[in-house]
Amino acid sequence: MFGYIVRRLFIMIPTLLAISAISFVIIQLPPGDYLTTLLNEARARGESADLSYINFLRETYHLDEPLVLQYFYWLGGIFQGDWGYSFEYNLPVTEVVGDRMFLTILLTFATTLFIWVVAFPIGIYAATHQYSLGDYFFTFLGFIGFAVPNFLLALVLMYLANVYFGTAIGGLMDPSYIDQPMSWGKFLSVLEHLWIPVVVIGTSGTAAMIRRLRANLLDELQKQYFVTAKAKGLPEGKALVKYPLRMSLNPFIADIGGILPDLISGATIVSVVLGLQTTGPLLLTALQSQDMYMAGSFVMWLAMLTVIGVLISDMALAALDPRIRLGGGATK
């Protein structure tokens, strides 16, 4: 197990480096940089730009040097905890992002939990009642969940929540709690607002998970050991929970790696619509104003979040399933 984790951690290093390179390319893609935008804006306002300030920024962030060098400066900075500078906010990127990253992680975690809690019983039901009305209903619901654009579902749910529950529109908590210290009331308020994005983001993932669990469980239900267990007189429910269900649990852990990018994608757009204080809206404004250090850092963090999530799910899977931790090295 220990060897497996070490191996996985070593594989992560080149992956993260490549992700940083791609993120940097994204930072550099738009023609010009933020400083030229700044200059142009100042010119458009008819002011003379503060050249010494601009030169200071150019100096600090090595904007004159070749791209490859800039990349290494940027990377070196990251190792020292300096993610670059948000020209838009006039703050280091880390300071702007801090809390929001935490909320993104919270949202993703809550969504994953939601997917598990919902998909698990429904998947079992669909498999044990194959071709029943309920089975068709959930399959259909899953298709719809995939086809309806996330952002629209978010809008409609937000409206309904406002009309029927009186939830304040937008945000992740009641406006009165923003910037307040954590309290029970604030916690409840966050919960009250959290369910909309969680349901919206989780819908398609839940549908995928139900289908996986259903297919896996159906395969297992035909195997001989299950027939034997039933023939020996084990009650149906006990036989189901004791053997096939355990076998079909793997996708719940393994698929996290697959659905995590989707969850983060979904979270981005849903947060923009709902005005959540997560990374999504910030990424959008950063992209719109070409605040590229910020945008690049965001993209990189989201990718890192994914990679780490996949690592955790892989480790959990290895702990759960000896075939993976023992066979992993041999088959490669």
Add this chain to the structure above:
Amino acid sequence: MSDRTAYRPNEDGVLNHYVNTAGWDPYYREPMTAKQQRYATASQWRIIWWKLSRHRLAMISGGILLILYATIFISEFLAPYELNTRNTDFIFAPPQPVHLFHEGRFVGPFVYGYTQRLNMQTFQREYVVDRTDIQPLRFLCSGDRYRFWGMVDADLHLFCPAEGGTAFLLGTDRLGRDMLSRIIYGARVSLTVGLIGIAVSFTLGIVIGGLAGYYGGWVDNVINRVIEIFQSFPQLPLWMALSAALPANWSPLLVYFGITIILGLVDWTGLARAVRSKLLSLREEDFTTAAQLMGAEPRRIIGRHLLPSFMSHLIASATLSIPGMILGETALSFLGLGLKPPITSWGVLLSEAQNINAVAITPWIMVPVIPVILVVLCFQFFGDGLRDAADPYK
């Protein structure tokens, strides 16, 4: 007892046994029925078609898609209004349902007219249905002028409002433009985005996945790592970042192509994986070995034997990734990072529904979501059916 006596030894002690007197042809095979014959000699594509045509849901979905794609050739004719016609007297007018009967009397398809008044308390325009104002729809009539395909001037429409009347079957937007007409025009962009995007990702997927699968070894390893890295990027933020990087001075048409290429660039990894794994497994098949032993070149083996045997599977998985692209375009345009007016796509139309007012006061602004859902569902069902049909072991 009679059947037993036949096989008893006779008086001479010789065993009586059955001999078929007809001549025996060692090359004889049971003749196939006409149906079996047809199946055995049918091409792979024909078999796929037979299987697909038994899949009712897939056939219906395919039919709907075909009709929708056919409409984009004659959008101008189908839409009752021109794309940019502003009816300034009818801003945010709610949909006018089509009626057939007026007070129990058959009139033919018609709509009731609106009288508009400004509510001085809320400053909203309120439209009251005028039950006395019957406006029959005209068919194959001349209405708004348009340039068919941007080339020929014409004014023929499938149906138009009554003279001096209106026919906003799906309501109007904030500039008084007819939603139905805009949805019909928007189909042009929304439906083709997925096709061009998939063409890009298909090409990339086949070439890169083919390289990995054919060369194997370190090439395979490197490509696999690259695919893994790409897949760990959340798609939407990557799309957003790339499309934000499109130069602002590009013409709408260039932006459209740029967006489709971006959609394809991010999406190829799944297809490349499929190509690679299929190539790897097919390389080990007997028919490949046979072709190699007969001295066929690698190029011929790939082109003639390997590619055709998984092409059907690939097309099926490509079909399944088109809906993701359509949704992607919709999301990007909704955020204002994708296509921008004057280009009209369903996503651009939906970006008008960005705030809660749209849901609360003018819900018909969200109608473009219905074709989006319809198309995505159809592609999903059709792709599912196609995948089942392309699987030779089912």
